[in-house]
Amino acid sequence: MTSHASPTPTSPSEADPARLPALRRATVSDLPALASLWAMAFPGERTVAERVAGLRDGGPWGGFEDCWLTESTLPGSGPRIDGAFRALPLTLHLFGRPLPTLGVAAVAVAPHARRQGLGSRLCRAALQIGRERGDLLAALYPFRTDFYARLGFALAGELHRYRFPPEALPLFPGTDRVSVLAEPLAVLPPLHAAFLPSSHGLVARSPKRWEALVEDAPMAVGIRAADGSGDWTGYLLASIRKLSRGRGLEFRVTEFLAADPDTYRAGLGWISAQRDAWRLVTLDALPGERLHQVLAHPQLPGSSTTRSLWFPSATVLRGPMIRILDAGGLLERLGADAGTRLSLDDPELPENRGTWQVDAEGSTPIRVSDLPASDALRVDLASGLLVEGQLPGLRLPRPGFEPPLGMADFRLLDPF
Ligand SMILES: CC(C)(COP(=O)(O)OP(=O)(O)OC[C@H]1O[C@@H](n2cnc3c(N)ncnc32)[C@H](O)[C@@H]1OP(=O)(O)O)[C@@H](O)C(=O)NCCC(=O)NCCS
Incomplete structure (x- = not known):
């Protein structure tokens, strides 16, 4: 798929311009520089030319429409890309239910911009993009677990x-x-x-x-x-x-x-x-x-x-790490038990934070407080409990969920 659309304004930067002011969706003219950044960040996988062709024409994970980048301009020279990521729109099945899920992929910071907090800010921006387009979960494969645990992700499955x-x-x-x-x-x-x-x-x-x-x-x-x-x-x-x-x-x-x-x-x-x-x-x-x-x-x-x-x-x-992006949406989509009360602490996504309550089965969860209770679960811990089927209100066995061979072990087979 090829598009020559001009850069679209970004929702995360609109929401909080101080966070990542230069973040924008990639365009076709960014592809050579973007592919070079990714070939350097992930060496040995594919050449720059293969990456450009895949992004332009659409590969196994789509094209450049879900690629985001941030750039800066050095005095006396043109703009250069500082960092980039892909915000893949996945449909991940949890307890058999299809959930719109943000696949955070190809997070890369150019060598000149590393260890200044940009990688973390890119990931936060990805979380905002996922939230704003209605994703309920986020998933990724970590280069280092503690980096993503700080952003609310938990290791899932083995x-x-x-x-x-x-x-x-x-x-x-x-x-x-x-x-x-x-x-x-x-x-x-x-x-x-x-x-x-x-x-x-x-x-x-x-x-x-x-x-x-x-x-x-x-x-x-x-x-x-x-x-x-x-x-x-x-x-x-x-x-x-x-x-x-x-x-x-x-x-x-x-x-x-x-x-x-x-x-x-x-x-x-x-x-x-x-x-x-x-x-x-x-x-x-x-x-x-x-x-x-x-x-x-x-x-x-x-x-x-x-x-x-x-x-x-x-x-x-x-393998993968999982993060709850929208606690209320998840409780509703997964059919949390009546009487569920879930208090979450989420430093990255205030919309997620606070105490959620499900009054009756199938009813829309209500956020009764936007402050985490004293016994609130940190979002990374809650995300781990969710996939293990141990989150309050969503414990295994889930009604109507019959996994093959009776095994409810979490299994995400696709690396992205
Ligand atoms: C992994 C990668 C994206 C990290 O990007 P980054 O911009 O350096 O990440 P950050 O600056 O946000 O965080 C890195 C560390 O620097 C620290 N840091 C951030 N700002 C800092 C500053 N001003 N001074 C010193 N350290 C700082 C962070 O706290 C973090 O510390 P930690 O080692 O305790 O986790 C980058 O190294 C990269 O592109 N690597 C190759 C591709 C890759 O592996 N991508 C990951 C795919 S999952």
């Missing part, structure tokens, strides 16, 4: 990275229902979309996002239902790479979604059946999958006992 030989998995039945997909783009997008209403963490994907995913994970495997209907009920996305020193092949699973235990076991059984072809499997499982109960011996290859007779089993991976 994955356990298991590495094991295929024969460590039982030969569960059902491998005949599993097929390598010749045309993954015909099967996977609708299948993934069917998971969204029962998911806790997944984001909706555009066709371009799917194209990029399938390119990165060239092996796509579909699993059909056990009831003989022929319906697809799960899939694996993976890549295969050569291990060093001729030690054989590694099968790396990047996504494994299964609607029911039969589908899940058929997927594992199919991996197990490849034992003569592959040496090693890397599989990132949700804690709720309890993969250690299934593996013959769930010990990380090459490790020894480390604590008396205990052994290392999986590596814990941490």
